[in-house]
Amino acid sequence: MASNSIDEKGNHGVTTLLRRLAIYLFTAWTTITVNFVLPRLMPGDPIQQLIGKLQGRVTPEMIAAIKAQFGQGLNQSMWTQYVHYLTQLLHGDLGVSITLSSPVSDVLSSQIWWTVGLIGVGAVVSFFIGTALGVFFGWTRGSRADVVIPAATFLQSVPYYFLGTILIMIFAATLHWFPLMGAYDPTLSPEWSWTYIASVLRYGELPLASIVLSSLAGWMLGMRNMMVTTMSEDFVLMAVAKGLSRRRVMWHAARNAVLPSVANLALTIGLLVSGSLLVEQIFNYPGVGNLLVNAVGNEDYPLLQGIFLLITFTVLGANFLADALYYVLDPRTRTAAVH
Amino acid sequence: MSLTDANLVLHVSNFSVDYGYADEAIRAVTDVSFSLGRSRVLGVAGESGSGKSTLVYGLTRLLRAPGVITAGDVRLRLSGAREGEIIDLLAATEDDLRAIRWSEISIVMQSALNALNPLHKIGKEFDEVLRVHDGRLSKSQRRQRAEELLALVGLQPDRLQRYPHELSGGQRQRVMIALALALRPQLVIMDEPTTALDVVTQREIVSELHELRERLGFALIFITHDLSLLVELADEIMVMYAGRIVERAPALDLYRAPRHPYTLGLMESFPPLSGERVAMTGIPGSPPNLKTPPAGCPFHPRCAYAHDRCRNEMPPLNDIEDGGRSVACWLHDPASPVEVPVSLSRRGDTTPGGVK
Numbered sequence: 025m026a027s028n029s030i031d032e033k034g035n036h037g038v039t040t041l042l043r044r045l046a047i048y049l050f051t052a053w054t055t056i057t058v059n060f061v062l063p064r065l066m067p068g069d070p071i072q073q074l075i076g077k078l079q080g081r082v083t084p085e086m087i088a089a090i091k092a093q094f095g096q097g098l099n100q101s102m103w104t105q106y107v108h109y110l111t112q113l114l115h116g117d118l119g120v121s122i123t124l125s126s127p128v129s130d131v132l133s134s135q136i137w138w139t140v141g142l143i144g145v146g147a148v149v150s151f152f153i154g155t156a157l158g159v160f161f162g163w164t165r166g167s168r169a170d171v172v173i174p175a176a177t178f179l180q181s182v183p184y185y186f187l188g189t190i191l192i193m194i195f196a197a198t199l200h201w202f203p204l205m206g207a208y209d210p211t212l213s214p215e216w217s218w219t220y221i222a223s224v225l226r227y228g229e230l231p232l233a234s235i236v237l238s239s240l241a242g243w244m245l246g247m248r249n250m251m252v253t254t255m256s257e258d259f260v261l262m263a264v265a266k267g268l269s270r271r272r273v274m275w276h277a278a279r280n281a282v283l284p285s286v287a288n289l290a291l292t293i294g295l296l297v298s299g300s301l302l303v304e305q306i307f308n309y310p311g312v313g314n315l316l317v318n319a320v321g322n323e324d325y326p327l328l329q330g331i332f333l334l335i336t337f338t339v340l341g342a343n344f345l346a347d348a349l350y351y352v353l354d355p356r357t358r359t360a361a362v363h
Numbered sequence: 364m365s366l367t368d369a370n371l372v373l374h375v376s377n378f379s380v381d382y383g384y385a386d387e388a389i390r391a392v393t394d395v396s397f398s399l400g401r402s403r404v405l406g407v408a409g410e411s412g413s414g415k416s417t418l419v420y421g422l423t424r425l426l427r428a429p430g431v432i433t434a435g436d437v438r439l440r441l442s443g444a445r446e447g448e449i450i451d452l453l454a455a456t457e458d459d460l461r462a463i464r465w466s467e468i469s470i471v472m473q474s475a476l477n478a479l480n481p482l483h484k485i486g487k488e489f490d491e492v493l494r495v496h497d498g499r500l501s502k503s504q505r506r507q508r509a510e511e512l513l514a515l516v517g518l519q520p521d522r523l524q525r526y527p528h529e530l531s532g533g534q535r536q537r538v539m540i541a542l543a544l545a546l547r548p549q550l551v552i553m554d555e556p557t558t559a560l561d562v563v564t565q566r567e568i569v570s571e572l573h574e575l576r577e578r579l580g581f582a583l584i585f586i587t588h589d590l591s592l593l594v595e596l597a598d599e600i601m602v603m604y605a606g607r608i609v610e611r612a613p614a615l616d617l618y619r620a621p622r623h624p625y626t627l628g629l630m631e632s633f634p635p636l637s638g639e640r641v642a643m644t645g646i647p648g649s650p651p652n653l654k655t656p657p658a659g660c661p662f663h664p665r666c667a668y669a670h671d672r673c674r675n676e677m678p679p680l681n682d683i684e685d686g687g688r689s690v691a692c693w694l695h696d697p698a699s700p701v702e703v704p705v706s707l708s709r710r711g712d713t714t715p716g717g718v719k
Contacts, residue, residue: 166428256427258477265425266492267464270457276480355526356481 040357044347048340055336059329060109064102089120090326118333119326123318128330131315136334138207139300139311142228144293146235146303151289153236154243158285159278161244162251173245180241188234188306195230202230205308231307239292243285250281283354287346294342297335371440372550372582373399373422378435380414380421380606389653391417391430393606401549402580406597406614408590408629412650414606415586419552423468424452424460441467442549466496469543473555475535479527485538486523492545512541516571533564540572544579552584557592569596590626591633594618602626605651605661608680612688620709622683622690624666627706660693668694670701 071090100108112119118128161169196204208214208223254260254277263273292299300313308314312331319327350357380392392414399405407415420426422437437452441463450463472478479488489509493500500508510520516537527535536556543551553572557565573596576583587593593600597614602623610623621627628646648665651657660678663669672693680691694703 258472258474259480261425261427262470262472262478263480265423265464265470266495267461267466268491268495269461272491272495279482280480354482355484356528 041347041351045344048344052337052340055333056110056113057106059333060106063325063329086120086122086125090122118330121319121324121327121330123322123324124327128326131327132312132330132334135310135312135315138309139296139304139313142231142309142311143235143296143300143303143313146232147239147289147292147296147299149232150236150239151243151285151292154240155247155282155285157240158244158247159251159274159281162248162255162281163274163277165248165252165255173248176241176245179237180245182238184234184238184302185306187238188231188303191230191234191237192306203227207310231303231309234307235303246288247281247285250284251277254278254281283350286349286353290342290346290349292342293345294339296342297331297338368398369440370401371398372401372403373440374436374438375422376436378418378421378437379433380417380426381431381433382417383429384431388431390656391606391653392421395435395603395606395608397601397608397611399550399582399584402576402582403599404576404583404585404597406593406600407584407586407603408588408593408600409603410588410629410646410650412653413603415603416554417606418603419470419554419584419586422452423464423470423552424455425470439463439467439550443547465492465548466546467548468550468552469546469548471536471539471543471551471553471556473558475532475539475559476527478539479535481527483526484523485525485527485530488538488542489523489545492542496546508545512545513538515544515575516541532560533568536560536564536568537571540568540575544575544581547579548581550582550584552586554586555588556585558587558589565592572596588629589633590618590629602629605653605656607661607691609662609692610688610690611680612690616688622688622695622707623662623692624668624694624707625662628665660691668701668704668707670699672696672699 071087075087075090116129118132120126121128121131124131161172164170192204196202203209203226206227208220208227212220212223214220257277257280259280260273260277263276268276297312297316300311301316302313303309304311304313305317312334315327316331318324319331375398376396378392378395379390381388382391383389395418397405407418409415417426417430421430421432426432432453435453439450439452441448441450443466450459452460455463479485483491486506486509489512490502490505493505493508506523509523513520513522518534518537518541522530522534522538527538530538536559539556540553543553557568560568569592572583583596585593585596590600594614594617600612600614600617601608602610602617602625604625610617610621610626612622617626618630621630625646628644631644632646633643646665651661651664657664657674659675660666660669660673663673666673670693676693678691678693678696680689681695682689683695693699694701694707
């Protein structure tokens with residue numbers, strides 16, 4: 025083995041990561057292009073249809089914006105339009121929402137924080153609690169603690185909309201422990217005040233609990249199973265033979281067992297936007313999921329396209345994050361096969 | 364009663380291990396007794412499933428479920444600061460065990476790739492055992508000690524920066540051996556440490572082990588199914604079959620003049636490392652199903668010399684030839700109706716099979 029081989033191998037790992045990045049960039053470009061082409065291929069006259077839908081509440085600027093979105097009335101070649109579209113996109117210009125009469129980028133940036141705050145925090149919280157429980161129940165496998173397994177399997181199989189509705193019925197509608205719907209007290213206006221922030225936290229409790237409750241079992245079972253598999257590995261027996269403390273032995277196993285879960289967490293974050301759909305509908309919570317449902321209902325194409333691009337980019341970004349995390353956490357991914 | 368002799372490190376009596384419980388139980392190790400002297404090398408040989416690994420993992424209390432120790436007594440004489448103290452391994456608590464693990468008994472497993480944590484650099488493996496067992500060592504002292512240990516097995520200090528998967532099989536196993544010697548234990552157990560390696564590396568490691576043992580004086584239990592390898596390293600060899608010791612003798616005596624038909628079969632399964640080519644015959648049949656072991660001697664269905672008594676009565680492990688060795692075989696019973704064949708009765712100073 026050459027003495028400088030570690031550097032070569034290290035570089036090889038970075039190369040792999042860069043190659044993945046290139047693939048993701050290509051995928052992003054493809055999505056953007058499809059996003060550009062699709063409305064231009066639509067049959068009939070979607071513009072007239074849309075303008076008709078707005079029933080007179082339409083300004084000449086809006087008509088121009090809609091036409092621009094569909095590439096009509098500008099007498100430009102497809103290529104010029106495409107370059108124009110890409111330039112706009114690079115400047116964060118996603119067009120104008122038809123129903124909300126404001127730029128799609130403004131609409132999205134005002135709503136995305138609700139989604140990140142609720143769904144993102146929910147995913148991270150349930151990951152940490154579920155994984156910790158998984159380590160514990162994996163470690164105590166074969167003991168009486170195993171009774172939680174059927175319960176967890178049951179919880180995992182309950183559909184989210186059912187769980188969410190039941191929680192609202194019991195804890196909000198009947199017991200009045202939590203507010204029924206919304207993201208904050210409707211009598212307050214959004215501002216940076218303690219009352220407002222406290223209200224947001226208060227209104228977030230039940231939706232957050234529902235998310236954690238529904239995804240906790242999945243993390244727990246996944247981690248437990250990995251833990252049980254890892255604990256039969258020789259290096260865990262070795263850790264015992266070395267006279268390490270129980271906690272250290274558990275750490276040896278858990279650190280190895282957590283790798284698939286970490287990759288899954290990154291992928292789950294990629295599903296943030298689409299995952300927000302049900303939660304935001306059930307709790308009548310603001311956010312991108314709610315926006316998406318409304319955009320579909322109103323055939324608000326510019327908004328829809330914007331949301332689709334957002335979904336694509338979060339999924340791609342999260343995939344790349346998963347690759348990068350694995351690269352950091354598992355030295356075996358950093359090197360090419362040696363033998 | 365046991366371990367009164369100050370020259371003994373380990374004394375095992377009537378040790379048995381089951382897999383599973385009650386009706387489901389399978390007896391993997393039955394009634395094994397032996398003792399190991401200070402700085403001595405005991406070889407344990409047998410086919411896969413003969414119980415040799417189960418025996419040592421049982422003795423060191425590293426057996427995983429569903430393995431259960433059902434009988435026996437195991438005593439270990441401690442060294443170093445606790446010199447003279449004798450510990451009952453089967454009665455020891457988790458804390459007692461933790462204190463003697465690695466500092467008194469260390470283990471080298473068959474697959475170093477699996478035994479090393481894939482996420483840890485080699486240096487961290489050394490650092491961890493040194494730190495856990497000796498809090499007085501500073502970080503740089505631990506590092507220096509790790510480099511010394513690697514040098515002991517002929518590895519460059521830069522290997523400390525590598526991950527297990529970046530090393531070759533031979534390097535990994537050398538790392539394991541260096542790691543096992545980190546705390547200067549008085550007993551090292553090696554469970555088929557060379558089986559996964561090519562023959563050349565095997566030989567290198569065995570001769571290195573020989574040297575290390577001379578220098579450091581630890582006692583060694585070396586498990587393998589390769590008798591020819593064992594004869595170079597071991598002072599004494601135990602041959603196991605179906606969870607029992609079937610023959611025990613000084614290494615050279617056993618190799619030159621086996622007394623149990625199974626030992627003879629094992630020897631004919633491996634080519635000698637030097638000398639003329641000889642025909643490999645192997646042992647016909649396969650090891651018994653331990654769930655339904657045959658009546659009498661467990662080896663009788665595969666034995667060329669089996670007679671009626673073998674099919675009905677279990678032969679005890681009896682001393683033969685003035686107590687220098689022992690064998691569990693009815694052939695060597697004075698009342699045996701079958702004459703002991705030449706291959707199982709020749710004298711130890713002859714040279715069979717081209718061995719010099």
